[in-house]
Amino acid sequence: MRRLQRFLAVLREDLEAARTRDPAARTAVEVALGYPGVHAVWAYRVAHRMWREPGLRLPARLLSQFARFLTGIEIHPGAQLGRRLFIDHGMGVVVGETAMVGDDVVLFHGSTLGGKSMKKGKRHPTLGDGVVVGAGAKILGPVWIGDGARIGANAVVVKDVPAGAVAVGVPAEVRVAPHPPEAVWAEDPAMYI
Ligand SMILES: CC(C)(COP(=O)(O)OP(=O)(O)OC[C@H]1O[C@@H](n2cnc3c(N)ncnc32)[C@H](O)[C@@H]1OP(=O)(O)O)[C@@H](O)C(=O)NCCC(=O)NCCS
Numbered sequence: 001m002r003r004l005q006r007f008l009a010v011l012r013e014d015l016e017a018a019r020t021r022d023p024a025a026r027t028a029v030e031v032a033l034g035y036p037g038v039h040a041v042w043a044y045r046v047a048h049r050m051w052r053e054p055g056l057r058l059p060a061r062l063l064s065q066f067a068r069f070l071t072g073i074e075i076h077p078g079a080q081l082g083r084r085l086f087i088d089h090g091m092g093v094v095v096g097e098t099a100m101v102g103d104d105v106v107l108f109h110g111s112t113l114g115g116k117s118m119k120k121g122k123r124h125p126t127l128g129d130g131v132v133v134g135a136g137a138k139i140l141g142p143v144w145i146g147d148g149a150r151i152g153a154n155a156v157v158v159k160d161v162p163a164g165a166v167a168v169g170v171p172a173e174v175r176v177a178p179h180p181p182e183a184v185w186a187e188d189p190a191m192y193i
Pocket residue numbers: 089108133134135136150151152153154155166167168169178192193
């Protein structure tokens with residue numbers, strides 16, 4: 001019972017994350033019914049629980065694919081995603097099996113946390129807390145993206161990005177952010193919409 005309560009609290013946090021990060025969001029009901037990014041994260045949370053039971057891996061994958069069919073967002077149930085993840089717009093987001101994502105991360109539509117090789121083992125990126133990944137950005141391979149880093153729209157990242165840095169371009173060029181990581185969302189979030 002306590003585990004269920006904790007799980008529901010995590011789902012509520014996901015809803016709140018969407019409300020606070022999207023200036024266009026008006027009510028919790030609107031977000032709960034109309035935000036595919038929230039639906040995809042909720043489906044992932046259930047699928048990830050199932051994935052941890054070896055006997056439930058096939059249904060976990062099927063649930064994940066059903067969520068992809070509904071939302072256009074593909075999150076492998078084996079990925080490890082932190083709390084309050086917000087996927088904005090969502091369509092075309094792909095998160096690979098060995099990706100790890102910290103808390104308070106934002107992924108825009110078309111972003112990919114993907115692999116560069118077919119080898120088994122850790123082959124997808126690790127994102128720290130508070131990372132923002134712009135629309136269409138591809139982060140490829142087992143690279144590390146530090147806390148509060150921002151990845152520009154359409155960047156292709158194949159190397160580590162330090163905490164608080166901004167990476168733009170193809171291949172992504174890293175530059176030091178003008179603001180400390182904690183200040184990113186203190187700015188007007190509408191600039192990202
Ligand atoms: C990368 C980003 C976070 C940088 O924001 P910022 O810190 O305000 O930086 P600036 O806009 O001042 O840009 C800094 C430099 O990077 C360049 N730049 C910014 N974003 C870029 C991008 N996506 N691709 C290539 N270059 C980019 C700017 O032209 C500028 O270059 P300059 O120093 O030669 O003049 C932001 O531009 C971005 O891409 N955010 C993602 C937003 C998004 O995906 N929105 C989707 C809404 S639906």
